[in-house]
Amino acid sequence: MKNSSDTKQEPILQVNNFIMNFGNKRVIDDLSFDVKRGEIFGLLGSNGSGKTTTIRALLGLYIPTGGKLLIDGKAFSPSRQTVSLGYLPEERGLYKKEPVIDVMTYFGQLKGLSRSKARAWSLDYLERVGLADKAKSKIDRLSGGQQQKVQLGVTIMNQPELLILDEPTKGFDPVNRRLLMDIIDEQHKNGATVVMVTHQMEEVEKLCSRAVLLKDGKAEAYGTIDQIKDDFGGIRINLRYNGQLPKRPQLYNITKQSTSYAELEPNAEVDPQRILRELVGTSNLDISTFDVQRPSLDEIFVTIYGRSAAEEEIKNV
Amino acid sequence: MYNFGTVLRFELIRTLKKPSFWISFLSVPLIFAVVFGIIYFSNTTTQAAQEELEQEPFSFVVLDDSKLIAPATLEQLEAETVDSKQTGINQVKTGQTDAFFYYPENLSKQPVEVHNKSEGLIDNAKYEALAENLITTAATSAIDSPELLAAATGSININQSYYEDGQSVNPWSPVIAPAIFLVTFYALIVFLGGQMLTSTTEEKENRVTEMLLTNLNSRALIVGKIVSLIILGLIQILAILVPVLIAYLTAREALNIPDVTSFISTIEIELWPTLLGAAVLVSGFLLFTGLLVGIGAAMPTAKEANSFFGFVIILMIVPFWFMSLLIIPTSSAIVTGLSYFPLTAPFTLLIRNAAGTLPINEAIIGLVIVTVAGIVAISLAVRIFRYGTLEYGSRLSLSSVFSTKKPSAS
Numbered sequence: 001m002k003n004s005s006d007t008k009q010e011p012i013l014q015v016n017n018f019i020m021n022f023g024n025k026r027v028i029d030d031l032s033f034d035v036k037r038g039e040i041f042g043l044l045g046s047n048g049s050g051k052t053t054t055i056r057a058l059l060g061l062y063i064p065t066g067g068k069l070l071i072d073g074k075a076f077s078p079s080r081q082t083v084s085l086g087y088l089p090e091e092r093g094l095y096k097k098e099p100v101i102d103v104m105t106y107f108g109q110l111k112g113l114s115r116s117k118a119r120a121w122s123l124d125y126l127e128r129v130g131l132a133d134k135a136k137s138k139i140d141r142l143s144g145g146q147q148q149k150v151q152l153g154v155t156i157m158n159q160p161e162l163l164i165l166d167e168p169t170k171g172f173d174p175v176n177r178r179l180l181m182d183i184i185d186e187q188h189k190n191g192a193t194v195v196m197v198t199h200q201m202e203e204v205e206k207l208c209s210r211a212v213l214l215k216d217g218k219a220e221a222y223g224t225i226d227q228i229k230d231d232f233g234g235i236r237i238n239l240r241y242n243g244q245l246p247k248r249p250q251l252y253n254i255t256k257q258s259t260s261y262a263e264l265e266p267n268a269e270v271d272p273q274r275i276l277r278e279l280v281g282t283s284n285l286d287i288s289t290f291d292v293q294r295p296s297l298d299e300i301f302v303t304i305y306g307r308s309a310a311e312e313e314i315k316n317v
Numbered sequence: 318m319y320n321f322g323t324v325l326r327f328e329l330i331r332t333l334k335k336p337s338f339w340i341s342f343l344s345v346p347l348i349f350a351v352v353f354g355i356i357y358f359s360n361t362t363t364q365a366a367q368e369e370l371e372q373e374p375f376s377f378v379v380l381d382d383s384k385l386i387a388p389a390t391l392e393q394l395e396a397e398t399v400d401s402k403q404t405g406i407n408q409v410k411t412g413q414t415d416a417f418f419y420y421p422e423n424l425s426k427q428p429v430e431v432h433n434k435s436e437g438l439i440d441n442a443k444y445e446a447l448a449e450n451l452i453t454t455a456a457t458s459a460i461d462s463p464e465l466l467a468a469a470t471g472s473i474n475i476n477q478s479y480y481e482d483g484q485s486v487n488p489w490s491p492v493i494a495p496a497i498f499l500v501t502f503y504a505l506i507v508f509l510g511g512q513m514l515t516s517t518t519e520e521k522e523n524r525v526t527e528m529l530l531t532n533l534n535s536r537a538l539i540v541g542k543i544v545s546l547i548i549l550g551l552i553q554i555l556a557i558l559v560p561v562l563i564a565y566l567t568a569r570e571a572l573n574i575p576d577v578t579s580f581i582s583t584i585e586i587e588l589w590p591t592l593l594g595a596a597v598l599v600s601g602f603l604l605f606t607g608l609l610v611g612i613g614a615a616m617p618t619a620k621e622a623n624s625f626f627g628f629v630i631i632l633m634i635v636p637f638w639f640m641s642l643l644i645i646p647t648s649s650a651i652v653t654g655l656s657y658f659p660l661t662a663p664f665t666l667l668i669r670n671a672a673g674t675l676p677i678n679e680a681i682i683g684l685v686i687v688t689v690a691g692i693v694a695i696s697l698a699v700r701i702f703r704y705g706t707l708e709y710g711s712r713l714s715l716s717s718v719f720s721t722k723k724p725s726a727s
Contacts, residue, residue, distance in 0.1 A: 059531050061703075078533050079319030087531045093524035098331055109323045110532035154528065 012037045012072055012083065012162055012193050013058070019066035020053055020217070027053055028217040031067070035210075040184070040194040042204040042211030042225075044297075046305045049214040051197045052090055055166055059087065071162065084111070086160030086187075090167045090197070092151055096140040100126065100150055103139060104157070111158040118157070125153040129179065148176045156183060163187055166197040181207075201297035213304060220304050225297070232300040236293050237264040237272055243285040251275050320533035324541030325548075332549055342508070342553045377416035377433075377447070378405050383424050385455040406432050418448040490585035492671050498594030499667040502601055506630065509550050513609040514626045516542045517702050518619040526702075535703040539695075543606055593670050593680055600688040601663030605633070607694025608660075614702035629660070636664040644672040648679070656683045659690035 011034035020028035028050045035041040045051045056062045058069040060076045069075065072083045095103050101122055108118025126132050129149045134142055139150065148171070156163070163184070169177050184207060188194055198204060204211060205225060213221040213228070221228045237252070239245070239262045247254065251270050256263040266272055272292045279287055295303075332338050378399045379391055391398065397414075399405040405417030409432045416434070421427035429452065433444040460466045467473050479486050517539070520526045529538060565574055608629055616622035636643060636655050643652060643665060655665040656679050666683045669675035675683075 056527075059527075061527065061530055076531075078531060085531060087528060089524075089527035091524045091527060095331075095519070095525060096523050102327075102331065106323070106327045107528070107532070109327075110320050110529070 010037060011035060013041075013195065014068070014070040014073075015054065015058065016070075017067040018054065018057065018064055018069055020050070020057060020062070021065045026217060028057075031214070031217065031219055033212040033219060033222055035193060035195055037193055038188075038191055039210060040188055040196065040208045042208035043195060043197045043214070044199075044201075044204065044211055044301070045214035050217040051214055052166055054214070055089075055164060055195075055197060059085075059164070083162050084158050084160045086155045086157070086163040086192075088151065088155040088163075088165045088168055090170060094139050094147065094151060094154065097138055099136050099138055100131070100142070101135040104150065104154055107154045108157045113158055121157060122153065125157075126150075129153070144171075145173045145176055148172055149179065152176070152180060152183060156187060159190065159192075160187070161192055163192050163194045164197075165194065168196060168198060169200055169203070201301055205297050213301075215304055221300075226294070228297075228300060229294040232295070232303055234268075234295075235266060235272065236295060237266065237275065238289070238291040238293055239264060239279075239287065240289040241279075241285055241287050244282075245285065246279075246282055248275075248278065251278060318534070318537035318540060321537045321541050324533065324538055325545050328542055328545035329548060332545070333552075338549070343556070346557055375415040375443075377418060377444070378408055378414050379418045379420070379451075380405055381420045382422040383420040383452070385424075385459075386420065386451055387455065387458075390451070390455065402430070409434060416444045416447075418444075418451065420452060424452070487583060487585070490583050491587050491590065491673065493584045494586045495590040495594040495667070496671040498598045499664070499671050502598050502663060502667055504554075505550065505602060506605060506633070508553060509546050510605075510609060510626065510630065512546055512549075513543070513606055514613045514622050515619045516546065517610055517613040518616065518622055521614065522618060530703070536699050539610060539699050539702055543610070589677075590670050590673070593675075593684065594667060596684055597663055597666045597670065597687060600684065600691045601667070603691030604659060604663065604687055604694050607691060607696075607698045611694065611698035611701045614698065632660040633664060635661050636668055639665075640668065643668045644674060646674045648674075648676070653679065657686055659686055662687045662690075 013035035015034065016032050018028055018031040019026065027048075031050070031054065043051050043054065053062060054069075057064045058071065058076060060078075071081070071085075074080065074082070076085075095106075101119065104122035104125075105115060105118045108121060109115055111118075113121065123132070123135060126135050129152075131142075131146055131149060134146060139147060142150065155165075165180075165184070168180055168184075172180060181203070184194055184196075188207075194207075196204065196208060208225060210224050211222070211228060212219050221231060223231075236255070240260060241262070242260060245254070245257065245262055250267070252264040252266045252275055254262055255265050264275065266275060272290075276287075276290050279285060279290075376395075378397045379386070380399050380402060388398075399408065399417070402419050405414075405419060408414045409417050412434070417430075417432040419430040419432075421429070429448055431444050431448045433441065435441065457466055457470065460469060479488050520529065520538075564572060565577075569576070609626065612625045612629070613619070613622045616625065639651060639655060642649060643655075652665070652669075655661045656669065656675075662683050666675060666680065666687070670680070
């Protein structure tokens with residue numbers, strides 16, 4: 001584990017020294033992290049790194065080999081929950097032979113709403129997502145995209161305080177991906193805590209304040225997105241120029257170079273401003289742009305899991 | 318059980334709303350009604366046709382080498398006699414007469430011959446009937462005593478009485494009540510088996526399990542499903558019985574339904590066999606339910622689960638092949654084995670209990686075995702459902718059921 005957040009907020013979700021064995025194989029090894037109330041948290045990792053296993057153990061679907069997984073200070077139990085939960089599993093579906101409104105009402109009731117409130121909420125939601133005329137249709141008569149909308153509705157019924165989304169955009173078309181992002185944003189603004197298990201680093205970068213990156217069941221990185229970037233990539237200078245770019249190994253390494261463009265990796269403790277001063281003072285060199293950038297999460301993902309794993313993840317999205 | 322009521326209501330209402338539910342079980346009495354209707358119509362039509370044919374006069378000639386048929390009888394029927402078989406056959410062939418009956422000298426060794434013009438299957442039967450009637454009438458008319466005549470024709474009544482410990486008993490009276498449990502168990506398997514098997518495969522096939530299990534525990538879901546199936550079974554039974562009962566009470570005579578009050582009065586309810594029958598029914602049902610729900614949860618699809626379902630059903634009904642051994646008082650290794658093997662025990666115990674051939678020690682041991690097996694089966698089913706249904710698209714291995722390990726990680 002590289003870093004930990006220093007926020008003073010009380011965690012809504014705690015994973016302490018979580019160990020999980022499948023047979024003789026240890027798939028999660030001493031994993032610890034927590035999620036603060038009201039934040040959007042990313043649980044990242046390649047296939048088989050233990051993300052879904054962690055979520056399933058957190059929700060009581062698996063019995064952990066060791067450690068504690070707590071929601072609002074308690075092990076999860078449907079009947080003793082003090083925090084309302086919205087869960088979108090990676091493997092998801094609905095009762096396909098039943099009418100949309102019946103299925104939504106059923107899940108609303110399971111989440112603690114009265115039958116009339118669940119029905120009313122469902123009809124409002126269907127109206128909002130343009131499926132009001134499909135309320136009495138059987139789910140298998142809906143298109144894939146329409147079914148995804150219903151699935152999302154079921155997930156956010158009863159205004160969940162904790163929203164756990166396992167690979168939320170998996171299989172979603174662009175329209176529903178946008179709808180999902182809007183819903184996450186809306187739920188977050190309403191005070192919900194969101195845990196996202198995803199391969200979409202762009203979305204993590206855009207939405208999440210903190211994240212944990214799992215590799216082979218261990219936390220490879222943990223903290224705010226900026227902390228993770230600092231730990232795994234430092235900074236990078238994108239340079240556009242005319243003339244002769246000098247090599248200064250005591251200040252930087254040139255990681256990419258063409259006739260008028262170069263990417264520089266500053267050495268540790270070297271301020272980019274110092275590099276800029278040095279280059280400006282170099283004869284036969286005109287600097288047109290000097291852009292200091294942090295690496296993207298995509299690049300960090302490649303750094304941690306290797307290029308082949310990253311390519312596999314992209315295929316799975 | 319948290320959310321049990323919600324599950325029960327959802328499962329009940331969604332099944333009752335399906336036309337297939339009503340069609341599937343109402344089709345059974347409907348098919349019976351149609352079949353009986355066809356048989357009744359066919360019999361009535363045939364009988365009417367037969368009566369109509371009998372009214373039609375036809376001519377026939379006779380050669381009676383047995384000398385049993387009185388000439389006066391033939392004269393009364395306006396039948397002529399012929400000298401030889403060939404003459405009679407020729408008369409039929411040339412159309413001079415409709416039929417020729419030949420009665421051989423020794424009726425016990427040689428057949429009566431009937432030659433007639435062909436008039437189709439039904440019409441041809443009238444000639445055979447008349448030929449037979451002529452000779453039997455001739456034979457019985459030779460007996461002077463009506464008692465001998467009754468004995469010879471089998472027209473006698475036998476009243477049989479049974480005694481046990483010096484008391485007159487009806488051996489069927491105590492059988493009926495325990496047999497009701499046997500019939501009920503069989504009906505439960507027939508009506509509910511398929512539904513129980515597929516009750517959990519639906520969640521697995523549709524990948525609903527994870528969302529469900531974060532809102533309720535697996536025990537509430539399974540028990541809710543089982544209770545809803547039992548209620549649906551009762552609704553099915555009531556939907557068939559109530560109209561029959563109403564018809565019996567309001568239009569028994571008009572519909573020519575037999576009076577069953579005398580039959581009901583003969584039913585004798587003995588405490589121990591009745592209690593045992595009820596206990597085996599409940600524990601057997603638990604075992605049966607646990608097995609089917611467990612199979613359904615472990616298999617990836619309903620189709621695959623069905624092949625295992627067939628295997629379980631065959632094992633459970635094996636005792637019917639040994640019925641003759643089960644209803645005799647003498648026990649044997651096979652009977653004991655069937656009584657103690659969990660899958661065959663329910664039907665074996667119920668059959669032996671109804672037949673009164675189940676010793677108390679074997680009854681207790683068998684009942685304990687079925688009850689324990691039933692509780693284990695239900696517990697396993699809940700466990701298999703909890704973990705097996707998360708293994709979408711794959712079978713669950715037994716090792717993963719008995720441990721806390723789960724087969725896949727992501």
